[in-house]
Amino acid sequence: MTRQLWSFVVIAFKSGIRDRVLQAILGVGVLLLISIPVVAVFSMRQVLALAVSYSLSVVSLLGLLLTVFLAAGVLSRDLERRTIYTVCSLPLSRSVYLVGRFLGFALLLLFALAILSGLTAIAIFILDLAYPPDVPFSWWNFCLALWFQYWIFVIVGAFIIALSAFATSTFLPLALSVAVYFASFSTEAVKYYTESGLGRVQTAPIIRWLAHVAYWLLPNFSAFDLKAQAIYSLPLDQRALWLTQLYGVGYLAVLLVLATMIFSRREFL
């Protein structure tokens, strides 16, 4: 089973590398990242902070585009080309196929983000030498911010794949997953607000209940957002980081298990 899983991972990775969309997005990314020094010098007092902020935003934007385009094709391409029937006729579990394709997407995304992060790091290294900040730049914080950003896109990708497991159109999983991406950055703030003194007065009980439900159902991406720590070299809460990583693994596992359960029962006609 491990060999079968690994085969799907490799196939997904190799086919994704040749994807023109991936190459185009990386090309755009290179152009945007070259503009880091040009944008950063507009800052009055914190050139490096602006460079880090801009570069993390570029990586985040491109990461979302990569996730949407790569994850959307994981199942839909096989369904459209009818190659899924060939796969399902083989003596292997549909779960292995789905998880293998997902891991291939995750590996491909890691590869693409590593390229973008590497280019970002070069620009930031040069600017750190030219414009040293008052508080020394923390490369560890920067790497962690990128790592947890990668986990955001892995979860969004898992969402797309899970929804694709039962959706009949390509658009619906994409639209819903992007909506989940945006909403998931707000669920924590909304929950804390509804629990605050002012929130309790201003919000109806049903709204507070919905805010709690949304907080538990949707991934809490605010916990994965370490941009402030990377930009301003703020101290990290180690315990919170470990819990966030565990939370990410757990949430991902739930998505993949649900996806495999649905996919295993799907009829392809």
Place this chain on the structure above:
Amino acid sequence: MKHVVLLVASLVLFVGSLYPLTRIRGQQPPDLQLGFYPPAPLAKALSADHYHFLSQVILLNCMFYYGSAIERRQAPNWGRMYDALFTSARLDPYNMDTYYLTQAVLPWEARLVKPTIELLEYGLAHRTWDWYLPLFLSFDYVYFLRDYEKAGYYMAKAAALNPRAGYFYTLSARYFYEAGRTAFALAYLKELIATERNEHIRAIMVTRAEALEAILLLEQAVSAFQERYHRLPRDLDEVKRAGLIDRMPVDPYGGTFYLDNQGRVRTTSKLARPQG
């Protein structure tokens, strides 16, 4: 051939419209160039995890807006500019550029001193390591509001965050003295003298403390005179003749102590060594 003609016609239309459009857009009122921003919580929700960069974008727009207004010799819409800076700060409270531009422009040209102070205090609550913010606050309180007590409080904060700037300590003690809290200023300096390891800074603080000790002695004598005679003394010699001080203390800065027209003890040295 048909394609070439169509391409040329399209390019003429495109280039021909872009030139006048660029000119018209450049003549737009600066207010439109500044843009309109939703409240920070909404802007944050809509920008997913890009709100740090959005804060910088808003700040850059404010800079360009201010520059354009100055170039055209027009008064900027200060209210809208403050709102934009406020939104920028709420989106990213660690963004120093926002506070820097606010301090550089708003209290001077727009006389928005209290809103500036409010924004700087918000920044100080987050940028707890940054001595520039309490320095700006101290300056605003003393220069614009003549609130020496608050100025002293924030200057002391700046001194604690930047101990290499030894004059921050003595300046904060001066502000406390100007606020009529000479005893507090003296106690504050003595506390610092006990722990200061840099001899040069220590020497500066010791000199200031000696001067403040002399002033405190005279202030206590003036208070005793007022209690006894129910009026302020005409000058410090009258205090001495009343037997409330043995001899006139010496100003370590080389000046002479006197009473101003409000009965405050001052020195001709203004608590500073002569230049040159």
